[in-house]
Amino acid sequence: MFLAAALTAASPFAMMAQNYNYGESLAKSLLFYQLQESGKLSQETLSRTNWRGDCCLKDGQDNNIDLTGGWNDAGDNAKFNLPMSFSSMVLAWSYLNNPTAYTASGQERWLLHNIKWANDYFVKCNPDADTYYFQVSNEQDHSWWVATEVIEELMDRKTYKVDGTNANGGSCVCGGTAASLAAASIILKDKDPERSATYLKHAKQLLALGEKALSDNGYNGPVGGLYHSWSGFYDELSLASCWIYQATGDQTYLNKAKEYATHFGKEFQGGTETAYS
Numbered sequence: 001m002f003l004a005a006a007l008t009a010a011s012p013f014a015m016m017a018q019n020y021n022y023g024e025s026l027a028k029s030l031l032f033y034q035l036q037e038s039g040k041l042s043q044e045t046l047s048r049t050n051w052r053g054d055c056c057l058k059d060g061q062d063n064n065i066d067l068t069g070g071w072n073d074a075g076d077n078a079k080f081n082l083p084m085s086f087s088s089m090v091l092a093w094s095y096l097n098n099p100t101a102y103t104a105s106g107q108e109r110w111l112l113h114n115i116k117w118a119n120d121y122f123v124k125c126n127p128d129a130d131t132y133y134f135q136v137s138n139e140q141d142h143s144w145w146v147a148t149e150v151i152e153e154l155m156d157r158k159t160y161k162v163d164g165t166n167a168n169g170g171s172c173v174c175g176g177t178a179a180s181l182a183a184a185s186i187i188l189k190d191k192d193p194e195r196s197a198t199y200l201k202h203a204k205q206l207l208a209l210g211e212k213a214l215s216d217n218g219y220n221g222p223v224g225g226l227y228h229s230w231s232g233f234y235d236e237l238s239l240a241s242c243w244i245y246q247a248t249g250d251q252t253y254l255n256k257a258k259e260y261a262t263h264f265g266k267e268f269q270g271g272t273e274t275a276y277s
Contacts, residue, residue, distance in 0.1 A: 023105035030110040033087070037117060038079060038148065039068035044113055055148040056157060059136050060124075063159050067133055070121035077144070077151040078137035081125065082173045082219075082227045085180040088118035089243075092183035112191070119184045119199055122177050126202050132209060134173045135160040139224050162209075162218040169213025172229040175236030178206040182243035189247075200247055207240045234263040 034045045038056045045052070056077070060067030070079045071087075095102055095111050102108040125133040137157045144154050151157070162170030181203035188196040216229040241257035244250070267273040 023107070026101070026105055026107050027110070030107055030114060033071060033091075033114045034110070034117075036071040036074070038070050038072050038077075039121075042113075042117075053149045056136070056152060058152055059157055060133070060159055062156070063133070063161070065124075065127060065133070065159075067121075067124055067136055067159055069117065069124060070136075071118060072148055076141055077146075077148045078141040079135065080223065080227050081122070081134040082176050082223070082229075084118060085122065085173070085177040088115060089176070089180040089183050089239075091115060092180065092187055095187055096183065112187070115184045115187060116192075116195065119181055120195075122181055123198060123202050125177075126206055129205050130164050130209065131161055132163075132170065132174055132177070132206060133159050133161045134170055134177075134219060135222055138222060139226065160222040162213070164209050164212035166213055166215040166217060168218030169210070169215035170219030171210035171213050171233035172216050172236045173219055174206045174210030174213075175233060175238075175240040178203040178210070178240035179236065179243045181206070182240065182247045186243075186247050200244075203240065203244055203247070207237065207244060210237055210240070232263075234260045238264075 031048060034048060035052060037045055037052070039059070040054050040057065041052060057068055059069075059079070070081075071084050072078070073080050073083065091111065092115055095108075095115075099108070102111050127133075136159050137151075137155075138160075140155060141151070144151060146154060162168055162174065181199040185196045185199035185203065188199065210233065214233070216233055220228050238257045238260035241253045241260060245253035245257065261274065265275045267275045267277065
């Protein structure tokens, strides 16, 4: 017992936990997402930065639709909805796992801001039951190392969409976005019921669109090698089904999640462990 106590007291990890400001780390992580915002910036975001400004206010005009908003892809100016939706889903999951961490550190306000900023954009991208815009701009963006506020002066920002056909489907990005929307709807169920209901409606709609296509043929071409659906689409469809089940309690979605997981394959040749990786 004495040895165990001595080792615990001397542990560098224990000292690190005492000295490291995890609240500050969380705050800066959430600020990072705000600084990637595209479109007409909110006063909330402008109050946190003196160097960002409105940008990409013509997004979607090539298809006569307003696709302003969302997040730029890290240091780039393109908007890719597969990584964007995964990021917003993980943010929501983090909050649902430990909301106290956000309230105690004073970061709940910014977490909710980020969740709404991303998912409001996904709603815009899904104007009807058979259409989902999943990308704005393309690999050409990587040739222009400029501030996002001026990118429209240098290049046209093309928009890309998928539908429910096998030839032009994007089941991976539809499923991934449905997962984000459903997770966000859970967070906002009591805080913002109307927005929560809208998110859940689009989550169901996008999952159905992905299920109808069962294809990534329309998605993989435009994204090229950047965010290709390397693992297929069944993982995203299963993930979306899990989150919609959590949001609704409808056993149908849990059954879907289990069925889609049977397509994951096996971890090792000749083994029986499902390839969750």
